[in-house]
Every structure is written in structure tokens, then in C-alpha cells.
Amino acid sequence: MLYEYDALSCLKQPEAVVFPTTTADVVAVVKLAAREKLPLVPRGAGTGLSGGSVVSEGGIVLGFARMKKILEIDLENLRARVQPGVVNMDLTLAVSDHGLYFAPDPSSQKACTIGGNVAENAGGPHTLANGVTTNHVLGAEVVLPDGQVLRTGGKFWDRPGYDLTGFLVGSEGTLGIVTEVTVRLTRKAEAVKTLLAIFDRILDAPRTVAAITSRRVTPAALEMMDGFTLRAVEDAFHAGFPMDCAAILLLEVEGAREEVEEHADEMEAVCRENGAREVRRAKSAEERELLWRSRKSAFGALGRISPNYYVQDGVIPRTRLPEMLEFIEQVSSKYGLRIGNIFHAGDGNLHPLLMFDARDASQVERVKKAAADIMAKCVEMGGALTGEHGVGIEKRDLMPLIFSPDDLELMHKLKAVFNPSGTLNPGKVLPAGRVCGELRIEAGLGGIL
Amino acid sequence: MSAATEIAQVELAAIVGAARVVADPAACAAFAVDGQAPQCVVYPTSPDEVAAVLRCAAARDLAVIPCRNATKLGVGNPPRRYDVALSLKDLNRVWHYEPADLTITAEPGMKLGDFQHFVARDGLWLPLDPPGGARASLGGIVATNAAGPLRLAYGAPRDIVLGMKIATTEGKIVKTGGRVVKNVTGYDVGKLLIGSYGTLGVIVEISFKLFPLPPQRATFVIAAGTLGVARDLRQRILQSPLSPARMVLLDRCAAQQAGATAAEHTWTGPEIWLEVMGSARLIERCRRELGELAGPAGAYARGVDAASAENVWARATNFHPWVADAARSAVIVKATMPDSALEELVSRAEQEAEAESAEIAVFAQLGVGIVHLCILTQLGAPALLGLIQRLRASAEGLGGALIVEHCPPEIKQHIDVWGEAGDSLELMKKLKAVWDPQGILAPGRFLGRL
Numbered sequence: 001m002l003y004e005y006d007a008l009s010c011l012k013q014p015e016a017v018v019f020p021t022t023t024a025d026v027v028a029v030v031k032l033a034a035r036e037k038l039p040l041v042p043r044g045a046g047t048g049l050s051g052g053s054v055v056s057e058g059g060i061v062l063g064f065a066r067m068k069k070i071l072e073i074d075l076e077n078l079r080a081r082v083q084p085g086v087v088n089m090d091l092t093l094a095v096s097d098h099g100l101y102f103a104p105d106p107s108s109q110k111a112c113t114i115g116g117n118v119a120e121n122a123g124g125p126h127t128l129a130n131g132v133t134t135n136h137v138l139g140a141e142v143v144l145p146d147g148q149v150l151r152t153g154g155k156f157w158d159r160p161g162y163d164l165t166g167f168l169v170g171s172e173g174t175l176g177i178v179t180e181v182t183v184r185l186t187r188k189a190e191a192v193k194t195l196l197a198i199f200d201r202i203l204d205a206p207r208t209v210a211a212i213t214s215r216r217v218t219p220a221a222l223e224m225m226d227g228f229t230l231r232a233v234e235d236a237f238h239a240g241f242p243m244d245c246a247a248i249l250l251l252e253v254e255g256a257r258e259e260v261e262e263h264a265d266e267m268e269a270v271c272r273e274n275g276a277r278e279v280r281r282a283k284s285a286e287e288r289e290l291l292w293r294s295r296k297s298a299f300g301a302l303g304r305i306s307p308n309y310y311v312q313d314g315v316i317p318r319t320r321l322p323e324m325l326e327f328i329e330q331v332s333s334k335y336g337l338r339i340g341n342i343f344h345a346g347d348g349n350l351h352p353l354l355m356f357d358a359r360d361a362s363q364v365e366r367v368k369k370a371a372a373d374i375m376a377k378c379v380e381m382g383g384a385l386t387g388e389h390g391v392g393i394e395k396r397d398l399m400p401l402i403f404s405p406d407d408l409e410l411m412h413k414l415k416a417v418f419n420p421s422g423t424l425n426p427g428k429v430l431p432a433g434r435v436c437g438e439l440r441i442e443a444g445l446g447g448i449l
Numbered sequence: 450m451s452a453a454t455e456i457a458q459v460e461l462a463a464i465v466g467a468a469r470v471v472a473d474p475a476a477c478a479a480f481a482v483d484g485q486a487p488q489c490v491v492y493p494t495s496p497d498e499v500a501a502v503l504r505c506a507a508a509r510d511l512a513v514i515p516c517r518n519a520t521k522l523g524v525g526n527p528p529r530r531y532d533v534a535l536s537l538k539d540l541n542r543v544w545h546y547e548p549a550d551l552t553i554t555a556e557p558g559m560k561l562g563d564f565q566h567f568v569a570r571d572g573l574w575l576p577l578d579p580p581g582g583a584r585a586s587l588g589g590i591v592a593t594n595a596a597g598p599l600r601l602a603y604g605a606p607r608d609i610v611l612g613m614k615i616a617t618t619e620g621k622i623v624k625t626g627g628r629v630v631k632n633v634t635g636y637d638v639g640k641l642l643i644g645s646y647g648t649l650g651v652i653v654e655i656s657f658k659l660f661p662l663p664p665q666r667a668t669f670v671i672a673a674g675t676l677g678v679a680r681d682l683r684q685r686i687l688q689s690p691l692s693p694a695r696m697v698l699l700d701r702c703a704a705q706q707a708g709a710t711a712a713e714h715t716w717t718g719p720e721i722w723l724e725v726m727g728s729a730r731l732i733e734r735c736r737r738e739l740g741e742l743a744g745p746a747g748a749y750a751r752g753v754d755a756a757s758a759e760n761v762w763a764r765a766t767n768f769h770p771w772v773a774d775a776a777r778s779a780v781i782v783k784a785t786m787p788d789s790a791l792e793e794l795v796s797r798a799e800q801e802a803e804a805e806s807a808e809i810a811v812f813a814q815l816g817v818g819i820v821h822l823c824i825l826t827q828l829g830a831p832a833l834l835g836l837i838q839r840l841r842a843s844a845e846g847l848g849g850a851l852i853v854e855h856c857p858p859e860i861k862q863h864i865d866v867w868g869e870a871g872d873s874l875e876l877m878k879k880l881k882a883v884w885d886p887q888g889i890l891a892p893g894r895f896l897g898r899l
Binding site: 045074076077078079080099120123127131134135144150151155156157159160161162166167169170171187189213214215216217218255256257258261263300317318321344347348349362382384385386387389391402403404406408410411414415417430 | 545547548549550551552572594600604605607608617621622623624625627629630631632633634635636637638639641643644645650660661662663664684687688690691692728730731734783785786787788789808817818819848849850852858867868870871872873874876877878879883895896897
């Protein structure tokens with residue numbers, strides 16, 4: 001049964017999967033679920049990575065595949081009103097001829113939905129300069145668990161009252177079911193330059209990131225891949241990455257043409273000062289596209305060389321990337337696991353990929369421990385448990401690492417204002433008890449455990 | 450003063466020290482809100498003291514309004530009751546400043562001017578130009594989500610705050626967000642606090658994202674002549690690659706008040722002021738292309754020297770104080786709406802003002818969808834109320850909303866400064882009850898008189 005999975009796993013079969021086409025349909029299902037006391041799990045494309053749309057206690061899955069209309073595009077005000085099932089990339093394609101795009105660009109953007117982006121407060125490589133989903137959502141129509149339909153925010157800023165829209169974004173479908181979203185559209189920059197910096201010593205790459213951060217230029221994107229990951233990617237995509245290097249940085253600068261050239265030169269100089277052996281520039285839109293396609297498909301490329309992988313999503317202060325990379329190397333040797341490193345380095349968002357074979361119970365155990373060590377290190381460095389994938393089921397029981405019992409109690413109370421019976425997407429975000437528990441990697445593992 | 454209040458003052462003195470609880474009427478008068486003065490002003494020096502003060506206030510059922518420099522204290526409905534002014538002036542330290550990470554954690558009482566000075570030595574800034582200007586405090590800016598025209602390029606506090614600590618009426622300190630620039634760990638509780646005008650909890654620590662100071666900046670003014678031309682130019686400038694960091698439309702009265710009418714040109718109609726930040730080559734291009742954009746529209750663009758520009762921006766972003774000085778009875782309203790309707794709203798407002806023979810000053814933030822209208826002429830209460838209601842109806846008719854940000858207390862008896870609360874009010878009441886079950890924080894002041 002397909003709907004037991006997200007990019008992830010299934011814990012319990014749903015009783016039914018419903019595909020509403022209108023808000024009224026959603027209200028009817030919500031009321032039915034309330035009457036029958038059935039859990040409700042909203043779901044976009046199921047590309048999430050923390051178990052946000054995984055069915056944990058049975059119930060009804062609300063699939064938004066048939067609510068995928070773009071309701072309005074307002075060019076002068078740079079706004080669009082969409083149904084939650086609209087695929088992220090489809091919105092960008094719909095406004096592209098007008099020189100516009102929807103800024104959040106998760107790697108899964110060809111499949112993932114705006115509703116899912118709102119639920120998870122999704123990011124992506126280009127959110128470094130442009131901000132994550134919450135910075136681009138101005139309003140929503142939301143169905144509460146009792147069937148009430150509310151409109152929050154709108155097309156313009158500063159509507160009087162509490163920022164309910166801002167609180168809903170990133171709430172992982174536990175507060176209400178979003179049935180319409182008003183988003184901001186962004187104007188494409190006049191010019192863009194994409195640079196590939198190649199390093200022979202792995203630590204030079206994160207040092208370069210720290211050096212760039214303190215410059216006057218904020219790149220539009222600043223990504224890092226280590227040599228191990230790169231070779232897998234190169235085997236899959238033949239993007240022309242050097243097979244012998246220790247790490248690469250993929251940098252992008254955008255803006256007015258006068259500035260982009262200057263900024264690219266400045267970036268290149270910083271890379272060279274910090275040990276880059278070579279800095280290449282994409283010469284055409286095709287070359288740029290290939291570099292980005294390779295980066296956004298890197299997880300899949302690693303899937304080709306390892307039976308299974310588990311991707312982590314921690315955040316640390318950017319200046320501590322070199323230290324973290326060394327730590328991950330220690331973790332790798334300590335547990336005898338290969339770990340590939342793909343980072344949204346510019347904002348300190350780590351995606352270490354732990355390779356393993358799920359058929360080997362000892363490897364699975366070691367992956368759990370290694371991932372937990374990396375999480376603990378993120379917390380110790382003053383970082384966060386998740387930068388863009390969400391808490392979901394996966395990290396729910398780690399929340400006490402970051403939040404005090406008082407903080408969590410407040411979140412429980414705020415949740416209860418929206419979702420008093422707890423039937424809406426149960427078992428996500430907040431831990432059930434106060435004790436710090438384990439990372440639930442099975443929620444992040446495609447149903448293989 | 451009631452006996453209960455006197456007991457409470459003793460308890461408050463036990464928390465912050467006797468010298469930090471001031472009941473002197475003159476001192477209290479400085480914290481008056483809509484004509485109501487508190488019975489005492491409390492000056493805590495640490496987040497823990499703030500929490501303890503709130504717990505004490507809750508136990509004694511004292512109404513508290515948090516405050517620093519009072520730059521935005523006038524915004525809101527009249528308080529239902531008001532006992533204690535909670536001054537955050539002594540929470541003004543910086544924690545965890547990491548210039549290389551472009552992050553900082555500071556206390557709410559720090560003034561924006563001091564803060565900017567502090568981070569400027571590392572070539573950084575907080576790109577906000579809120580009402581209150583340099584005197585606005587970090588806590589006040591965040592509690593009111595105060596932004597100015599720079600929002601066009603950089604967003605508002607809701608986009609720049611990374612995390613906060615908040616003292617609650619239970620006497621606890623809770624945390625939201627963190628110190629890293631990307632974070633989806635748990636609910637985004639901070640969003641509820643940002644723009645809550647002190648009605649949920651008291652912000653005692655804030656982490657911000659910092660930005661590099663632009664290498665160069667240049668201000669240009671375009672004499673648009675008419676609102677129609679201004680609208681056309683707004684669209685064309687925003688669609689061009691010139692990407693101004695901020696852009697405002699001023700009418701004659703606003704331009705005069707801001708000192709923006711330069712001697713070398715005579716007033717010909719609405720002016721667009723814009724500032725571009727970036728390299729010398731970009732600025733040179735702006736100079737060229739703005740002229741090319743303006744010329745065919747019959748408008749006239751020119752550069753403005755740095756000193757005059759600075760003065761105009763300071764006054765045009767922080768007009769509340771001098772408007773209030775210019776006319777004690779002045780009324781300032783803020784209309785928010787889709788950008789496309791800005792010029793239409795300005796046009797209607799001018800007609801409405803003319804019908805009342807009232808002088809208004811117009812400050813419109815282009816690309817942001819916000820217009821401030823300052824009614825400078827003293828009108829009788831019925832005429833003024835009628836004018837405000839018609840302006841509100843205009844804004845709502847154009848798909849927007851209107852807030853009265855500044856007006857004499859007697860006018861507030863007859864209107865809700867926030868406008869209609871809408872169908873989210875029940876939910877907002879429940880959220881308020883989670884934070885402040887007794888309703889001691891700025892009671893009655895927020896939307897729906899929460």
C-alpha cells in the first residue's frame with residue numbers, strides 16, 4: 001500500500017486515504033474524523049524526511065494531490081494564491097515567463113508541494129540569501145480540527161493581530177490543515193554566476209565558507225560536498241567534477257550585472273586565499289543547470305553506492321564547520337561507517353549521509369549511535385536539531401535536548417488551542433513525555449527497518 | 450493608592466531593590482498611556498528579575514505594560530487598567546556576539562542607535578529603519594514588528610529574529626528559536642511574540658541575524674508630478690534590476706516636514722525618494738537609468754548629497770515625534786494594503802482631507818504596501834472620527850486595513866484603533882489565555898481589546 005510511506009516509512013496502516021478537491025471536502029472529512037475520533041494525517045507529495053506525513057496511529061490520510069490549482073497570480077503585487085497540492089516547481093514554472101519564481105527550493109522541488117513546504121517550513125540551497133518558506137508565506141486558509149475554516153494573514157504585511165500565519169508555518173500539520181496559501185513571488189536576478197571551487201584538503205572548504213560569511217557579499221547559495229560524495233555524484237551525472245579532490249564548494253552570486261562580476265571575482269579570490277586549487281565558472285545556463293541538478297540529486301547518487309543511507313539535518317554556527325567536519329570524521333572511524341557530507345554550508349546546515357546496509361542489525365545500531373553523536377555535537381555547539389527537514393517523528397524525542405520542560409509545556413498548551421483532542425497528525429513534533437529519548441531513525445529511512 | 454498595591458510595591462522592591470521601584474507621580478506620568486499613569490515604575494536589571502516581577506504582578510493582579518523609550522507606547526487601545534510600568538532600560542547587554550557568524554544576542558532595552566554603533570565596527574548592521582529611529586529599543590522593535598521602508602530589501606523583524614527568551618506571567622523564562630540562521634526545531638513560538646505589543650510575555654533576550662553594511666549608498670529623488678506617474682515609475686523601478694533598498698513616496702506636506710524639498714527645484718507634485726546600496730558601478734548605473742526612466746514619463750530624477758539624504762531618511766522613517774511636536778492634536782494612521790493600491794489610497798485620502806479642509810502628510814513605503822497618513826489640522830471630534838472612518842473604509846475597500854497609530858486619548862474612546870478583529874479573534878483570545886490567563890499584560894490594548 002503506497003500511502004504507508006513518505007520519503008520514509010510507515011508505522012501503521014491508515015484506515016482510509018481521501019483525496020479532497022475543495023476546502024468543503026476537507027471540512028467534511030475533518031468533521032467525520034472528529035466524530036469518529038480518528039487521527040487525520042495531511043500529506044502532500046510524501047517527500048518529507050522526518051516522518052511528518054507518516055501514519056503513526058492509523059486513521060485517515062488526507063492526500064492533497066487533487067488540490068493543485070494555482071488560484072491567482074498577482075504580478076504587480078508579486079503574490080500567488082495556491083492550493084496546497086501545487087508542486088513547488090510548478091509554481092515557479094507558472095511565473096517564470098514574467099521573470100519571477102517561488103524562492104524556497106528544496107532538493108525535492110520537482111515533486112514536493114507548497115502545502116508540504118508550509119508544514120515543514122522547507123528550505124533549500126537558495127534560501128541562504130532569500131530566506132526559507134516562512135519568509136515567503138503571507139497568508140493561509142486553514143481548517144481546524146473542529147471543522148472551522150479560518151483565513152490568516154493575506155496579501156499584504158502587518159495585518160493587525162497575532163501572526164497566526166507565521167505560527168502555522170513549520171507546525172508540521174499538527175495545528176490545522178492548510179487548504180490555501182498566499183505566497184510572495186521573487187523577481188529573478190538580472191545576472192547570476194555559478195562557481196565551482198575545488199579543494200585538495202577537505203578542511204579548506206569549510207574554512208572558505210567561514211571566510212566568505214564575514215565578507216560584504218552574501219552569496220545566493222553556498223553548498224559543500226566532500227570528495228566521497230562527489231565521486232558518487234560524478235559517476236551518476238558526469239557533470240565534470242574532478243574525481244581526485246577532497247571537497248568542492250558550489251557558490252552562486254546573483255544581482256545586477258555590474259555587481260555580479262565583482263562579487264564573483266571576490267568569491268574566487270577568497271577561495272584561492274583559502275587553498276582552492278582551482279575555481280571554475282559555469283559558462284552557460286546548461287552548465288549551471290547541470291551543476292545544480294547534480295547537487296540536488298546527490299542523495300540519490302549515494303543511494304547507488306550503498307544499500308541504504310540515513311540523512312541527518314543539523315545546524316551549527318557557520319564558523320564551526322571545520323570543527324564539525326573533523327568531528328564527523330571521528331564519528332565515521334569510531335563506528336566504522338562511511339559518511340558522506342553534503343552541506344548547505346552558507347547557513348551552517350549539515351546533511352551528513354550515513355551509509356549502511358539495513359540487513360545488518362549491528363550496522364543499524366551503529367548508525368543510530370553515530371547520528372545521535374552528531375546531533376549532540378550540534379546542540380553542544382549552540383546549534384539546532386533540524387534546519388529544514390522538521391522534527392516529525394524522527395527527532396520528537398530529542399526535543400528535550402534543546403527545550404526545557406517549561407518550553408515544551410508551553411508548546412503543548414499552544415498546540416492544544418488549535419488541536420485540543422490531538423487527533424490532527426498525532427505523534428509529531430512534541431515528545432509525549434519529559435524524558436529525553438532516542439533519535440527514531442526508522443522514521444527517516446524509507447520503511448526499510 | 451490601594452493597600453494591595455502598597456503591599457505589591459514592597460514585594461516588587463524585594464525583587465529589584467527599593468531604589469528600582471519608583472512611585473513618584475512625576476516619574477509615573479512619563480509612562481502614562483492614553484492619559485493613564487501607572488502607580489509605579491519598576492526597573493529590573495536581569496531577565497530573572499523581569500520574570501519575578503511578572504509573577505508578583507500576576508499574584509497581586511496588577512496590570513503591567515512593558516516599555517523602554519516609549520517610542521511606540523501610544524499604539525493601541527486605551528488600557529483597561531494599568532498599575533505597573535515595566536521599564537526594560539537596564540536590560541541592555543550584548544551576549545554572544547559572533548561577527549564572523551553574522552549573529553548576535555542582545556537584551557531588549559538596548560537602543561537601536563547604540564546597537565548599530567556596536568556592530569558597525571565590524572562592518573555590520575541590523576537593516577531596520579523603524580519608527581522611533583535610533584531611540585527605538587530592540588525589544589520594542591520586535592514586540593511591535595516595527596519595520597520601515599528598508600523592509601523592501603531586508604524584511605521585517607519577523608524575518609531577522611533567530612530566537613528569543615521570554616519572561617512569562619507564570620514567572621518562567623521560556624525559549625524559542627535559537628542562535629543559528631536556519632532552524633525548524635519545534636513550533637515557531639517567536640512569531641506569536643513578534644508584533645504582539647507586549648500582550649503575551651516580556652521579551653528578555655533576542656538573537657538577530659546581522660548583515661554586512663553596504664559598501665556604498667546613494668539616494669535619488671524623482672519629482673513624479675502626479676500620482677499616476679508615480680505609480681508607473683514605482684512599477685518600472687521595482688521591475689528593473691536596480692533593486693532599491695528602500696523607496697518612499699512623499700506628498701508636499703511630508704516632503705516639507707522631512708526637509709526634503711531642496712532649494713534647487715520647486716515642488717511639482719509627489720516625489721519618490723529611493724536609496725540604492727551597492728558598488729560604485731551599480732550606483733552609477735542607477736543615476737543613468739533612473740534618468741532614462743523618469744524622462745519619458747515627464748518626471749525628473751536627480752541624486753541627493755549624502756548629508757541631506759541622511760537627514761531626509763531619518764525624518765521620513767521616524768516622523769511620529771516631529772509630527773506630534775508640530776501639532777499636539779495630530780493623528781497618524783497606517784494603512785496596509787497590496788502595493789498596487791497605494792497611489793489610489795493616497796489619492797482618496799487627499800480628497801477626503803480636502804473635503805474637511807485638513808492638511809495631511811503622506812509617507813508611503815513603496816514595494817512594501819504601507820502608507821502613513823498624518824492628519825495635521827486640528828479637527829473637531831466628529832469631523833476627525835468621520836475622516837478616520839472614511840480613510841479606513843477606503844483602505845478596506847482597496848483590500849487593505851487601517852490602524853490608528855497616534856491620536857488624542859478622547860478620540861480612542863470612540864474607535865477601535867486596530868479595526869475589526871475578524872473571525873480569528875476567538876483563537877487569538879485562547880492563545881492570549883495560554884500566556885496571560887489573568888489578562889495582566891497591557892490589558893485591553895491589542896486587537897479585539899485583548
